[in-house]
Amino acid sequence: MTVATLEEGPLRGPSFFLDRTALRAVALAHRDRYGVAKPHPHVVIDGFLGTRLASELASVFPGANDAQWKRRDHVEQAARLGQLQRKAFEDVPGPLRHLLSEFSGMSFIDFLETVTGVQGLIPDPHFRGAGLHLTLRGGHLALHADFNRDRFRALTRRLTVLYYLNPDWQPAWGGDLELWNADLTRCETRISPVLDRLVVMAHGDDHWHGHPSPLDCPEGRGRAAVAAYFYTAEVSTDAPEPHSAIWAPTRP
Template identity: 85%
Template sequence: MSVATLDEGPLRGPSFFLDRAALRALALAHRDGYGTARPHPHVVIDGFLGTPLATGLADIFPGATEASWKRRDHPEQAARLGQLQRKAFEDVPGPLRHLLSEFSGMAFIDFLETLTGVQGLIPDPHFRGAGLHLTLRGGHLALHADFNRDRFRALTRRLTVLYYLNPGWEQAWGGDLELWSSDLSRCETRIAPLLDRLVVMAHGDDHWHGHPTALACPEGRGRAAVAAYFFTAETSPDAPEPHSAIWVTPRS
């Protein structure tokens, strides 16, 4: 469990915070496995927040009619709801908004840097393309490689984080995240979207992934995920040399 809870009830307002020391220990325990995972660097961590907190977050995850979702129905992706950031997550319950903030905070970024070895990670507070996702029965996400740049900030995409909130998810419903080989010849890894499961994946233009088979979950259920993307800045030959504060000497 990687959180500290400040109140008796884990959902009494934004009352939980990621525990920096616990996350560092978790990162150290998984960093070797992250680097050697196939078909590209990734890690799957179960029990990330603990069942009570994860269950509470799943209970308040907005359903298909409970938020101002934007629905996507295209050949590449169907029956997929997202884009709540268009209204700054205003109709999302506070604890879920707090989780998004924690994913952008110091403790979680330190965790990611220790886990992956990528330094200088920069979160996206606007959650462009990320945030909350809900895929309904019959929905799918075709195999793809993610966008590689934040064009608004001239940053390079480095990591994808997915956190699943699906209590009682059954294997027969599908929805596994599939990671395919770089030549698209085979699926090398399947990751079920189970409650309280965190996935961290390296970005790459040949890091193919998706859940291409239509979901077979019951009507009224959906595949709920929280997504966050992380970037780094590239060095520029025009950048000034770094220096510490320049102090003005008081006149005598």
């Protein structure tokens, strides 16, 4: 189900910039599905940037030896590479860094707010826990619920965005994002990490998800994803009342 392409969708200009008007149309087309999705609010949007641009981004996505990845090999997650933000994404090609910037920008924030109904969203320019992820053959990510706060900014986690860059991904390789019900008795939704697929999902302490089965992709391939997290500010009872600019008195 392609809802936007490079030629007619949310991109324009000599580079690529998310088009606020086109993104709003995409958001309006999907927002009714978000709140009623099972097992928790989410939406899957295919063809988000268009095949041509998505393929170009996939072609420059860092391989296992192309960046200063931090590798995780634990019971909960194995053969998973990430944490390029530790070096300010210095090894990441410009087009992917530009995509991260666009995911933090006004047009994309407006899109998310329209899709989800959550207002006042705040991106994380540091991409703590997010950014680029690459899972290698045999790797997995156990079912989990995400961390709930940005403790550096006293913000509450509200949304997770995942964008996949895996050309010609085969079902037999596995890697589906699994969404499980609150009591962990069944998987209710499986989402294949295919090229140019965007997933937006709500945060919750019982919003279980992951790709728990080991990847069976060929050697040299991996499950590439771009992740971004979004927050809202907490209401403070002692916050000052809002006001407009206070102008100094005119001097005689």
